[in-house]
Amino acid sequence: MFSASLGRNLGRVAAPAVLGGAALIAAERDSSLGVSKCNEDHIPSIDLGWSHHGALASFDYKSIRRGFQVYRQVCASCHSIDKISFRTLVGVTHDEAGAKKLAESYEVVDGPNDEGEMFERPGKLSDTIPGPYQNEEQARASNGGAYPPDLSLMVKARHYGIDYIFHLLTGYMEPPEGKVILPGLHYNPYFPGGAIAMAKQLVDGQVEYEDGTPATETQMAKDVAAFLAWTAEPEHDERKLSGMQWMFAILAGLAITGFYKRFRWSIYKTRKISYTSKSK
Numbered sequence: 001m002f003s004a005s006l007g008r009n010l011g012r013v014a015a016p017a018v019l020g021g022a023a024l025i026a027a028e029r030d031s032s033l034g035v036s037k038c039n040e041d042h043i044p045s046i047d048l049g050w051s052h053h054g055a056l057a058s059f060d061y062k063s064i065r066r067g068f069q070v071y072r073q074v075c076a077s078c079h080s081i082d083k084i085s086f087r088t089l090v091g092v093t094h095d096e097a098g099a100k101k102l103a104e105s106y107e108v109v110d111g112p113n114d115e116g117e118m119f120e121r122p123g124k125l126s127d128t129i130p131g132p133y134q135n136e137e138q139a140r141a142s143n144g145g146a147y148p149p150d151l152s153l154m155v156k157a158r159h160y161g162i163d164y165i166f167h168l169l170t171g172y173m174e175p176p177e178g179k180v181i182l183p184g185l186h187y188n189p190y191f192p193g194g195a196i197a198m199a200k201q202l203v204d205g206q207v208e209y210e211d212g213t214p215a216t217e218t219q220m221a222k223d224v225a226a227f228l229a230w231t232a233e234p235e236h237d238e239r240k241l242s243g244m245q246w247m248f249a250i251l252a253g254l255a256i257t258g259f260y261k262r263f264r265w266s267i268y269k270t271r272k273i274s275y276t277s278k279s280k
């Protein structure tokens with residue numbers, strides 16, 4: 001009985017270990033043969049040292065505000081940000097009245113009504129920002145078969161995150177000699193494989209910033225990347241702030257506990273025990 005169940009349990013532990021080992025050996029053999037994976041065929045993005053990357057640093061909200069403008073005026077014709085609702089923008093890119101006005105400028109499908117029909121109404125703060133297409137098929141049909149992905153979580157979905165967005169937007173160039181780019185694709189060495197269905201989007205002066213910042217290509221790429229870092233993690237600042245508060249509380253708790261322990265134990269640590277013999 002005992003040995004049977006031991007055997008079974010050993011099997012349970014050993015089988016995945018053996019399988020994992022085999023997979024590792026296979027992977028090793030692949031790389032030693034020089035078989036390159038498709039996603040190795042690109043330039044890694046450089047860490048640009050974003051101001052919000054410090055342990056205690058917050059987002060640059062002026063940049064996010066400009067980035068939203070770039071998103072709306074350039075990217076929104078193809079990409080949605082469907083994880084973000086209008087009310088999330090309040091206090092970030094707009095005040096409440098501004099966000100309400102913005103929401104009302106969109107038509108949102110709602111329903112069904114009493115007759116079972118869907119209907120359109122002006123957007124409300126609680127609606128998510130409507131995307132440009134009804135569904136993936138429509139998006140593909142409008143983009144030569146390529147699907148412009150939702151950008152809400154793009155910074156988290158790609159290796160090199162925010163740096164990748166910046167490099168992707170500013171990295172378009174002529175393909176090198178010998179690199180064949182099929183019609184409808186564009187050469188961008190930061191995109192895995194190098195051939196992307198999205199054409200170059202940003203050119204100097206394309207947007208007129210409300211705050212008067214000169215809208216160069218790199219400025220817009222930086223701002224829209226910062227905006228997408230925010231859409232991927234709107235709770236970023238709050239997370240860091242509450243992290244700081246917890247660290248402070250834990251350290252204070254530790255200090256008090258340490259003091260209390262010394263105080264309680266001082267009697268035992270400083271006492272002296274002496275014995276007197278009864279026989280005397």
Ligand code: HEC
Pocket residue numbers: 070071074075076077078079143146147148149151154158165168169191195196197198199201202224
């Ligand atoms: C004319 C339509 C169009 C516009 C405008 C557009 N894109 Fe795209 N985008 C696409 C398409 C199509 C793809 C899919 C490309 C592919 O898979 O080859 C894409 C892909 C992407 C990707 C994903 C790349 C990856 O690694 O998979 C990002 C990020 C992106 N776009 C960002 C932006 C940003 C930021 C803007 C605004 C500055 C923008 N796009 C404007 C059509 C567009």
